[in-house]
Amino acid sequence: MAQPRVPDEAESLAALLRATAAKDMRAFRLLYDATSSHLLGVLMRILRHRERAEDALQDCYLRIWNKADSYAEERGHPLAWMMTIARYRALDLIRAHREHRSTDEEALPMDLDWADASDAPDNQAETDEHLHRLNHCLEELSDEQRKAVMLAYYEGYTHPELAERMRSPLGTVKSWVRRGLQRLRECLEP
Numbered sequence: 001m002a003q004p005r006v007p008d009e010a011e012s013l014a015a016l017l018r019a020t021a022a023k024d025m026r027a028f029r030l031l032y033d034a035t036s037s038h039l040l041g042v043l044m045r046i047l048r049h050r051e052r053a054e055d056a057l058q059d060c061y062l063r064i065w066n067k068a069d070s071y072a073e074e075r076g077h078p079l080a081w082m083m084t085i086a087r088y089r090a091l092d093l094i095r096a097h098r099e100h101r102s103t104d105e106e107a108l109p110m111d112l113d114w115a116d117a118s119d120a121p122d123n124q125a126e127t128d129e130h131l132h133r134l135n136h137c138l139e140e141l142s143d144e145q146r147k148a149v150m151l152a153y154y155e156g157y158t159h160p161e162l163a164e165r166m167r168s169p170l171g172t173v174k175s176w177v178r179r180g181l182q183r184l185r186e187c188l189e190p
């Protein structure tokens with residue numbers, strides 16, 4: 001007798017998102033329980049302050065509740081969609097507080113520890129492996145590509161802001177980001 005097929009993580013999360021779109025509170029709670037440690041890790045890495053990350057996490061789930069119907073399965077993994085929401089929320093907060101930040105050259109965050117192990121103990125080994133691969137791939141980029149990608153992705157700089165900060169032409173900076181992301185994508189593909 002054949003065993004019933006167990007849905008994978010993407011299918012389960014997609015089903016929870018569909019139910020959340022229908023305003024099913026139980027499904028939303030299950031979705032939160034299954035994904036909040038991942039999103040908090042993203043927010044902690046970008047915002048670097050637990051309290052701000054927790055506040056941003058609430059904003060993310062409010063957006064997920066309101067926008068769950070806009071998730072399209074054919075466009076990618078549900079967790080990637082949710083992590084994108086978290087990333088954009090964090091970058092919005094950074095932009096809103098940029099005037100309070102120092103304009104001195106800051107060190108790029110090259111050790112990519114997302115959060116401490118207590119944030120997601122079940123996923124720490126997997127996260128460590130992904131971060132090791134990402135660090136390896138980042139090391140393969142040119143210095144300019146790596147700096148442009150890191151500032152754009154982790155600090156939320158726009159292309160014109162990058163051009164000014166890196167003292168390089170706008171087209172050159174756009175090329176560094178585009179080619180850097182393309183190389184990262186190629187390097188990270190299985």
